[in-house]
Each structure stands twice: as C-alpha cells, then as structure tokens.
Amino acid sequence: MRLRQTVSRHAVSRDSYARINPITAPIPADRQGAKRHYGVHPYFTRRPYNVVRDYILRYSRERDVVLDPFGGSGVTAIEAFLENRIGIQNDINPLANFLAASIAGLEKGRLEEYKQSLDFVQARSGELLGKAQTATGRRLAELQSKTMLPPDIPLPRSSDARSFHQLFSARQLLSLSILKSAIDEIPWDAGRAAMLLAWSASLAKLNKTFLSAEGRAESRGGSSIFSIYRYKVAKRPIELSPWKTFEERALNVIAAKAEIDKQIEVKRKTGGWFGKFDCRAKDVQELAEELNCAVDYIFTDPPYGAHISYLDLSTLWNNWLDMTPSVRTRERELIVGGELNLSEGSYVARLGESIQACMRMLRPNRWLSVVFQHWNVSYFEAILGAAADSGGELRAAVSQVGDPIWSMHKKKSNESVLAGELILTFLNSGKKSRVNRLNGFDVGDAVQAVLSNVESDNVHGEYLFNRIVVEAWHHGAIGSLDISRTEFIDLIQRNGWQYDERQHVWTRCKKSGALFPLTG
Numbered sequence: 001m002r003l004r005q006t007v008s009r010h011a012v013s014r015d016s017y018a019r020i021n022p023i024t025a026p027i028p029a030d031r032q033g034a035k036r037h038y039g040v041h042p043y044f045t046r047r048p049y050n051v052v053r054d055y056i057l058r059y060s061r062e063r064d065v066v067l068d069p070f071g072g073s074g075v076t077a078i079e080a081f082l083e084n085r086i087g088i089q090n091d092i093n094p095l096a097n098f099l100a101a102s103i104a105g106l107e108k109g110r111l112e113e114y115k116q117s118l119d120f121v122q123a124r125s126g127e128l129l130g131k132a133q134t135a136t137g138r139r140l141a142e143l144q145s146k147t148m149l150p151p152d153i154p155l156p157r158s159s160d161a162r163s164f165h166q167l168f169s170a171r172q173l174l175s176l177s178i179l180k181s182a183i184d185e186i187p188w189d190a191g192r193a194a195m196l197l198a199w200s201a202s203l204a205k206l207n208k209t210f211l212s213a214e215g216r217a218e219s220r221g222g223s224s225i226f227s228i229y230r231y232k233v234a235k236r237p238i239e240l241s242p243w244k245t246f247e248e249r250a251l252n253v254i255a256a257k258a259e260i261d262k263q264i265e266v267k268r269k270t271g272g273w274f275g276k277f278d279c280r281a282k283d284v285q286e287l288a289e290e291l292n293c294a295v296d297y298i299f300t301d302p303p304y305g306a307h308i309s310y311l312d313l314s315t316l317w318n319n320w321l322d323m324t325p326s327v328r329t330r331e332r333e334l335i336v337g338g339e340l341n342l343s344e345g346s347y348v349a350r351l352g353e354s355i356q357a358c359m360r361m362l363r364p365n366r367w368l369s370v371v372f373q374h375w376n377v378s379y380f381e382a383i384l385g386a387a388a389d390s391g392g393e394l395r396a397a398v399s400q401v402g403d404p405i406w407s408m409h410k411k412k413s414n415e416s417v418l419a420g421e422l423i424l425t426f427l428n429s430g431k432k433s434r435v436n437r438l439n440g441f442d443v444g445d446a447v448q449a450v451l452s453n454v455e456s457d458n459v460h461g462e463y464l465f466n467r468i469v470v471e472a473w474h475h476g477a478i479g480s481l482d483i484s485r486t487e488f489i490d491l492i493q494r495n496g497w498q499y500d501e502r503q504h505v506w507t508r509c510k511k512s513g514a515l516f517p518l519t520g
C-alpha cells in the first residue's frame with residue numbers, strides 16, 4: 001500500500017515536529033473505557049487505550065504514519081487509525097495480528113449484518129450443541145469423529161497438560177468445533193470475521209485453564225494463561241455453557257462495532273474520515289528494511305525479558321486458527337527463555353538492535369515512545385544506549401504509576417514487584433551521543449535526593465526506581481548502576497519510608513529526613 005497520502009493538506013515543516021512539547025506527566029489509565037479493547041478478546045499487557053491515544057495525538061498529525069512494531073493486540077494502530085492516521089500494526093505473533101486486524105475490521109459491514117450473523121450461528125449450531133451437552137461416552141466420541149479438530153500438538157514444558165487436546169474436555173472440543181463450523185458458513189464477510197473474533201475470545205473460557213473468580217458468578221474469571229502466564233489446569237475445571245460464553249463475547253464484539261461506527265461517524269461530520277489500518281508480520285529488524293525512514297511516530301511496548309513467552313502462550317489460539325508460527329519466527333521472538341530457551345545475552349543485544357531499527361524507520365525530527373519496566377538496569381541501558389547511538393535524544397521519561405489494577409504477582413509480592421511502566425520518549429534529532437560508561441554514581445545519594453524532593457507523604461516504588469535509572473543515564477553512569485531489588489528496598493527504608501501493602505505505595509514515617517539503620 002502507499003504509505004503517504006496527499007501530503008499537501010498538512011504540509012508541516014520538519015521543525016514543527018521538533019518543537020512539540022513532550023508529555024511529562026503520567027496520564028491516569030482508563031482500562032475499561034473502550035469497548036473495542038476491553039471485553040472483546042484478552043491479550044497480554046494491553047496498554048490503556050487513552051494513554052496511547054494521547055501520545056499519538058501529541059506526537060503525530062492527521063494522515064501521518066504511526067507504527068507499533070511490537071503491536072500486540074493492536075491498541076496503537078487501532079487508535080491511530082481511528083484518529084485519522086495510517087496505523088501500522090506489526091507483531092510476529094499471529095494471534096496478535098489476528099486480534100488487531102479483526103478489531104480494526106469491525107469498521108466494515110453494517111451493524112445489522114453482525115446481529116444477523118449471531119442469529120445465523122445460533123440457528124446453525126443450536127441442535128448439535130444441544131446434543132453435545134447431553135451426550136456421554138461413545139455417543140460423544142461418535143459426534144466428535146464427525147467434526148474437524150485442531151492437531152494434538154505438544155504443549156510447552158511448563159504446562160500441566162502434555163498435549164493440546166488435554167487442555168479441553170471432550171465436550172468442550174466438540175462444542176468449539178461445532179461453533180466454528182457454523183461461523184465458517186456465515187454468508188456476510190464482515191459478520192463472519194467478527195463472529196470468529198468472538199469465538200476466539202470464548203476459547204479463553206472454554207478450556208481447562210479457566211479459573212473462576214472467587215466469590216463471583218462462575219463465569220467471571222479468566223484463564224491462567226493471562227494471570228500466571230502458563231497452562232495451569234484448574235483443580236476442579238469449570239465447564240461453562242459454550243453457547244452462553246460465545247454469545248456473551250459476540251455481544252461484546254457487536255458493541256465494539258457500534259462504538260467504532262459512532263467514532264467514525266463523528267469524524268465524518270467533523271472534518272472527514274480518512275484513517276487507514278495496515279498489518280505486518282515481521283521481526284522488528286526485518287520490518288526496518290521495508291519501512292526505512294517512512295514513519296512519523298512510533299509508540300511501542302517491547303517484551304520485558306523473561307516475563308511472558310507470547311508465542312508459547314498463544315498456542316491455544318494459533319493452533320485452533322491454523323496459524324502456527326514457524327521455528328524461524330519462534331527463534332526471532334524477543335524474549336528470555338520460553339520453549340526455545342532463548343538466552344538473556346541475545347535478548348539484550350536484540351533489544352538494542354530493535355530500538356535502532358525503530359530509529360531507522362522514523363523520519364528525521366520525529367518521535368519514538370518506548371514503554372518498558374524491569375528491575376534489570378542493563379535492559380534500560382540497552383534501550384537508552386541504542387537510541388542515543390542512533391541519534392535519538394531522550395526528551396521525556398514518564399512513570400505511568402498508580403494503576404488501580406494490580407497484577408496477581410504485585411498483590412502477592414508487593415514491594416519487590418514492579419507494576420506500572422516507564423514511557424521513554426526520544427526525538428530523532430540525528431545528533432548521536434556517545435555514552436560514557438565509566439562514570440561513578442552513588443545510588444544511595446540519588447535515592448536520598450529523589451526522596452527529599454518528594455512533596456507528598458506517599459510515593460510509588462516504581463516512580464523512584466525509574467527516576468534513579470534516568471538520573472544514572474543523565475550522569476552517563478547507567479553502565480555502573482547495579483542494584484538489586486532488596487538493596488533498593490533497604491535504601492528506601494533507611495531514608496525513613498515504609499511500604500503500605502494495601503495501597504502499594506511507600507509512605508513517609510514521622511522521623512522523615514533522618515537516615516534509618518539497615519534492618520536485619
């Protein structure tokens with residue numbers, strides 16, 4: 001596709017981009033405010049759409065090319081597209097691109113067709129689903145033999161189930177297959193694509209990794225894939241109604257369609273609608289060859305080390321939807337560990353190379369925002385160093401902390417788990433800077449200095465940690481910054497702060513200012 005549309009209408013000088021005032025304050029996250037992202041289909045580490053949108057609006061203009069090379073569920077490209085930009089989604093995970101393209105595709109077709117498509121699936125599958133619900137033993141096996149099932153491939157070693165089919169009861173496998181066959185027969189293209197998205201979303205609940213949320217309706221809850229990032233089989237698996245589960249998801253998808261229609265209608269009435277969506281499936285470094293110097297803004301969120309093995313965990317969907325990635329693709333995944341046991345050394349090197357690739361894709365004087373979080377400072381060093389080496393000037397570092405939704409890990413381990421992220425924003429000014437990795441840096445002094453400037457009595461540990469990383473960077477000393485989470489916690493305590501486990505913040509003790517002795 002042609003990337004740049006008629007440029008004359010928004011001829012802006014190169015410098016006007018460079019003069020953009022960077023975003024320097026955190027933006028309160030609205031995780032559930034957009035039906036197109038929340039409730040349509042789960043994915044890992046989905047960024048809050050309002051934060052992403054505000055960044056896009058600040059750093060790019062209408063008709064600009066906005067890219068997310070580690071696009072995940074597509075929040076960046078979808079929001080860019082809805083804001084009259086050319087949103088480019090890229091990810092090596094077929095599930096990610098399936099989600100992003102399916103959600104963006106909800107602009108197609110009429111709402112009425114979507115409703116008719118749901119009725120069509122009910123009419124086509126109702127009788128067979130009923131039989132599947134009551135059949136047992138041989139009758140169930142007989143029904144199953146008439147349906148198309150995905151191959152029974154091995155699962156990652158960390159899974160409770162050895163192979164794919166073991167993730168489902170016989171009834172779940174059969175019901176999912178009945179629903180999918182009915183969807184394949186829907187005569188309306190847009191409606192069919194939307195129902196497949198809803199079916200894929202219901203997969204997350206119709207398997208043995210579904211864990212019901214305590215004290216809530218049985219159907220509330222989610223898959224262990226998204227909470228503890230492995231295929232943990234529930235001790236007492238709950239079998240939800242396949243039809244009700246699918247119908248609920250389909251109604252969410254239809255609501256997302258109505259929301260997107262409304263948004264586009266507003267644009268049409270106020271200046272015109274010309275958003276475009278494009279999807280690529282490349283490793284970031286290969287993508288840079290295609291999009292060399294063609295992008296106006298990049299907002300991206302690369303994988304955080306060994307945190308999540310995206311491809312392993314997406315097997316549930318990629319196998320059902322017949323989009324299993326090749327071994328070569330798996331080797332290019334930017335993670336530590338996983339089934340291929342990818343090394344940390346190669347992760348750090350490739351993280352830096354990926355940032356350099358982002359810089360190559362940017363036009364001069366355009367902006368790059370990278371979302372990241374990890375205790376390992378060398379990961380930050382890889383990002384900051386690579387950007388500086390390729391002409392990216394760090395113009396803003398914003399700690400997006402205080403998100404009210406805490407991860408399971410955070411709830412359990414409190415202060416040693418980092419929640420929230422740092423958004424690093426660079427201007428592609430072309431001025432390469434050499435990084436001096438020999439400077440000394442006293443972490444203790446830096447923590448004390450940051451804490452003494454905190455105006456309120458509460459502070460997020462993540463904010464402190466991010467500040468220290470950025471301070472060390474500005475002092476040219478990030479290479480010598482080596483701090484463990486226990487040392488960091490001790491330093492904060494010694495400055496007279498204590499951790500509030502309910503609010504997940506550090507609070508100032510009465511004797512503030514004095515240096516407290518190390519405990520233990």
Ligand SMILES: C[S@@+](CC[C@H](N)C(=O)[O-])C[C@H]1O[C@@H](n2cnc3c(N)ncnc32)[C@H](O)[C@@H]1O
Pocket residue numbers: 043044045046047069070071072073074075076090091092093096282283284285300301302303304310311332333334335
């Ligand atoms: C942190 S997630 C992004 C989530 C996204 N911000 C969202 O809102 O859904 C990182 C993504 O990078 C993808 N990824 C990993 N290695 C990659 C590579 N070498 N090239 C492109 N994408 C990659 C993963 O599949 C994953 O979807």
